[in-house]
Amino acid sequence: MPKITYTDASGAERTVEGKNGMTVMETAIKHNVPGIDADCGGACACATCHVYVDEAFMEKVGKPSAMEQSMLDFAENVKPNSRLSCQIKIRDDLDGLKVTTPESQH
Amino acid sequence: MTGPARIAIIGAGQAGGQAAYSLRAAGYTGAITLIGDEPAPPYQRPPLSKAYLKGEMDADRLYLKPLEYYAEHNVDLVTGTAVAKIDLAAKRIELEKGDPVVWDALVIATGARPRRLPIPGAALPGVLELRTLEDVDRLRPLMTAGKRLVIVGAGYIGLEAAAVGAQLGLHVTVLEAAPQVLARVAGPEISAFYTAEHRAHGSDIRLGARLVGLEGGEHVTGARMADGEVIPCDLVLIGVGVLPNMEIAQQAGLTSANGIVVDQWMRTSHPDVYAIGDVAFRPLTHYGCSGRLESVHNAIEGGKIASAAILGAAMPAIDVPWFWSDQFDLKLQTAGLSTGADARILRGEPASRSFAVFYLKEGKMIAVDAVNAAPEYIVGKKLVAASVRVAPAELADKSISMKDIGARALA
Numbered sequence: 001m002p003k004i005t006y007t008d009a010s011g012a013e014r015t016v017e018g019k020n021g022m023t024v025m026e027t028a029i030k031h032n033v034p035g036i037d038a039d040c041g042g043a044c045a046c047a048t049c050h051v052y053v054d055e056a057f058m059e060k061v062g063k064p065s066a067m068e069q070s071m072l073d074f075a076e077n078v079k080p081n082s083r084l085s086c087q088i089k090i091r092d093d094l095d096g097l098k099v100t101t102p103e104s105q106h
Numbered sequence: 107m108t109g110p111a112r113i114a115i116i117g118a119g120q121a122g123g124q125a126a127y128s129l130r131a132a133g134y135t136g137a138i139t140l141i142g143d144e145p146a147p148p149y150q151r152p153p154l155s156k157a158y159l160k161g162e163m164d165a166d167r168l169y170l171k172p173l174e175y176y177a178e179h180n181v182d183l184v185t186g187t188a189v190a191k192i193d194l195a196a197k198r199i200e201l202e203k204g205d206p207v208v209w210d211a212l213v214i215a216t217g218a219r220p221r222r223l224p225i226p227g228a229a230l231p232g233v234l235e236l237r238t239l240e241d242v243d244r245l246r247p248l249m250t251a252g253k254r255l256v257i258v259g260a261g262y263i264g265l266e267a268a269a270v271g272a273q274l275g276l277h278v279t280v281l282e283a284a285p286q287v288l289a290r291v292a293g294p295e296i297s298a299f300y301t302a303e304h305r306a307h308g309s310d311i312r313l314g315a316r317l318v319g320l321e322g323g324e325h326v327t328g329a330r331m332a333d334g335e336v337i338p339c340d341l342v343l344i345g346v347g348v349l350p351n352m353e354i355a356q357q358a359g360l361t362s363a364n365g366i367v368v369d370q371w372m373r374t375s376h377p378d379v380y381a382i383g384d385v386a387f388r389p390l391t392h393y394g395c396s397g398r399l400e401s402v403h404n405a406i407e408g409g410k411i412a413s414a415a416i417l418g419a420a421m422p423a424i425d426v427p428w429f430w431s432d433q434f435d436l437k438l439q440t441a442g443l444s445t446g447a448d449a450r451i452l453r454g455e456p457a458s459r460s461f462a463v464f465y466l467k468e469g470k471m472i473a474v475d476a477v478n479a480a481p482e483y484i485v486g487k488k489l490v491a492a493s494v495r496v497a498p499a500e501l502a503d504k505s506i507s508m509k510d511i512g513a514r515a516l517a
Binding site (some may be wrong): 013022026029030031032034039041043044045046047067070071074102106 | 153403423437479481
């Protein structure tokens with residue numbers, strides 16, 4: 001099962017096992033990883049599951065959809081490697097994925 | 107963080123769950139008892155009428171926290187148990203089964219229940235509602251291709267279920283008493299657009315419909331209209347709004363209106379009792395009045411505020427009310443409350459399936475409905491929160507970006 005590493009704004013790391021088909025957001029919730037609020041539960045409606053994707057995985061993770069890009073355009077502290085973690089589905093080739101959570105989701 | 111020794115939370119939905127999570131996240135180490143009358147742990151309701159109804163997601167993906175969370179964080183989760191009585195003098199609650207629970211602070215998050223239709227046949231087998239996981243687990247196996255489904259009520263629940271029904275190959279009829287769909291929550295442009303979308307997907311949307319009874323012997327077979335027509339059906343879904351579950355609070359003597367009355371800290375008329383979520387009649391900070399909100403935003407915010415109030419922490423940020431609805435490939439995002447609007451500004455062409463309606467009152471934006479239009483939603487939400495004057499001509503002009511409109515209005 002693909003492993004995902006979450007790093008919070010203070011640098012604390014947690015690595016958990018993900019499941020193919022589940023999202024990076026759901027995997028964080030399932031493992032009580034702090035730093036991802038996901039108020040809307042993954043509907044791409046609230047932008048409170050914002051993460052920064054490790055540069056090495058940017059290409060594999062792919063580009064955000066138009067809707068996600070619009071949500072990101074207006075989120076706080078957005079960087080070129082920002083994504084909404086509810087829109088990243090886990091696959092075998094994302095094994096080792098590293099994401100960092102922002103200081104605040106609001 | 108210190109606080110009262112024992113906190114009881116009645117209602118284990120999104121609001122009750124959030125109150126427990128926020129208390130623990132703030133470092134509260136006292137006893138938390140979280141009591142729900144449903145068998146499931148706290149879960150998300152929005153997917154029930156969307157992805158979950160469609161069969162695209164399993165129940166455990168709905169859970170707000172994994173089951174282990176409650177043991178690991180010492181939250182005593184009591185499911186499948188209704189509360190019979192709140193005793194304010196003795197500070198305890200009596201359960202319908204099991205020992206009473208004593209509390210020093212109490213949070214009431216009992217939610218709401220579907221309104222029943224006061225018509226003959228409303229209790230026939232095959233007449234269902236959609237509020238809980240159990241409701242959907244009953245409904246979903248019956249929603250098979252070719253079945254004739256009558257939906258009563260064209261609110262969010264009714265229309266989302268209609269969209270799923272059409273996509274699953276059912277013959278869907280929606281009966282709405284009002285002259286437009288989404289009458290309680292959206293303006294005429296949005297209503298007309300959704301009516302047309304559902305009709306294009308083959309559903310029969312009847313506005314101003316007057317349903318007088320449901321017919322059938324062992325099972326519902328038809329919906330009788332005031333003009334005598336009987337619409338044959340295999341299944342009826344009632345989605346005509348909800349009523350707050352406030353009876354135990356009223357019996358305890360807590361002040362109520364259309365919900366349990368609370369102040370900005372979600373505190374009821376008793377200083378150690380709070381009410382949050384769908385059941386709370388709360389101050390609507392951005393609108394200078396009070397009301398009940400039925401939404402995820404309100405559930406989460408109420409849980410955070412009650413936790414802060416109980417622990418004596420700072421007031422969390424109060425967000426503009428926000429909502430969303432997924433139907434077909436359309437995402438409707440709403441910020442604010444449009445009641446009392448004196449002007450509406452349309453931005454974009456509904457035919458393009460990406461547009462927004464801004465609702466203004468005395469020159470200020472009070473709400474936005476955005477269909478597949480995230481920039482309009484997000485900037486609109488900021489403008490509602492800021493309560494600033496906006497220029498209607500700019501809002502309607504697609505050649506000016508929402509980013510620029512927002513920057514100018516907030517400058």
